[in-house]
Amino acid sequence: MDALRLMTRRNVVRGIAATAASFAFPCPSHAQSAARIVVIGGGFGGAACARALRRIDGKLQVTLVEANRTFTACPFSNEVIAGLRDIEAQQFGYDRIAAEGVSVMAQQAVKIDPQTRTVGLADGTSLGYDRLVLAPGIDLRFDALPGYDEATAAKMPHAWKAGEQTLLLRRQLEAMEDGGLVALAVPAAPLRCPPAPYERASLIAHYLKAKKPRSKVLILDAKDTFPQQRLFENAWKELYPGMIERISLSQGGRVVSIEPATNTLVTDFGNYDAQVANVIPPQQAGRIAQLAGAVDHTGWCPIDPVTFTSKLVPNIHVIGDACIGGGIPKSASAANAEGKACASAVASLISGAAPAMPKLDGACYNSVAPGYAFSLSGIYQPKDDIFAEVEGSGFTSPVDAPREVRLREAEQAQSWYKTITVETFG
């Protein structure tokens, strides 16, 4: 997928400077029965990995470190913003995972020492590991967009991590007067869930059309193209004529700074005052991956795609949004598939067996209105240093299709969500 391609002519020089250290796998020196695996991060990747580890080998000592006692899922959270869904439908606990023998610690990991192979927790506890799986997701880069920091996010929400931010954006839309401008700032790739900003714009338009029909949605985009673009654009024409405007990168759409006092998004060629401003800033791998030393100059974690082992730190695996996946988009579906495949690789490495070649399913549903969705999916396998889509495996919804097809895909999206959340959280 083009949105995930890291090398462009603009940044190729930095790519040349990249170096990749590689580490031989250590011999399995630990008694197989007592191997200790620590997983940091309880999202779709980490939780699925912890569960799968216990299922593959009930003797493994698996600890899941996750600061939040409740997980709030991003997929479908755009429907919460648009008032179509309650946030409770996005929330999951860890009880069932604990019941399967995973030791769940509601703590923040604050330190990793690869030499002594220990993880330090916020309460001072230290956890030893034989293998460590990092699934920290993304951090928002509050240094990347002048004027946009954590304090500003309380006024101009990103809503790019589901939870309070999701509800804040919803409340702002509810409080806005009819005729207002809702502006979305979309960053350049790579980002979590590349088509999600356009789904969000669609569902916000759906809300406005019903409740505040004189309002407009403006997308200020640091990209020229985006996934399923024709499907989205056709749907906008059909469902929300004249309501959604998008200014692409080559039309000067890249937001370069924020003026919080006036709710203004600044591009190189114009200023846009919004009644509701949804600023999605550039992103990077979650902080604990930085602390572990697993992050390279791109802000993300280079891995060996067969075993998910870090190319920078031994005995550490990285899965989900934080890793450099190549062709596989950063999504819940990818993270879940990676979590399971990584569990299998970790178990193999511990038992001294050769890790199997992972085969990852990725699927992504985009909803533009209730009962109107389309999707893209593919199968991904390691190719050189990244994941590449297996030739012929890619599926994208047809651009021209009757509404019944969109309705069916909306129903499939619901069952996809049910399946992936049950599979991950029990």
Add this chain to the structure above:
Amino acid sequence: MASALINVPKKAKRGEIIEIKTLMSHIMETGYRHTAAGQLVPRDIITSFTCRFNGAEIFRADLFPAIAANPFVTFFTIANESGKFDFEWIGDNGFTETASAAISVE
């Protein structure tokens, strides 16, 4: 369907350093790529960008195939007097685009 974007301050103080930003939508096809069938994709780039102030050239850039699509050129100049900036992009296949903007200097 090329189009120019320019950003020139409408006003400036005499002697002030001002930033001028321009962006031209253009494919910037290098001329080094081949189609799946092995045919060379012909070069199609912008070759020159010029800015004149009140008729006198103040900035010029020659562009080459290594420049990415949609060239974004920014530069600084000193605002000495009121007047008009004229921008011109010239390229392969007879490509030519112009834009202009006025500045008032106090």
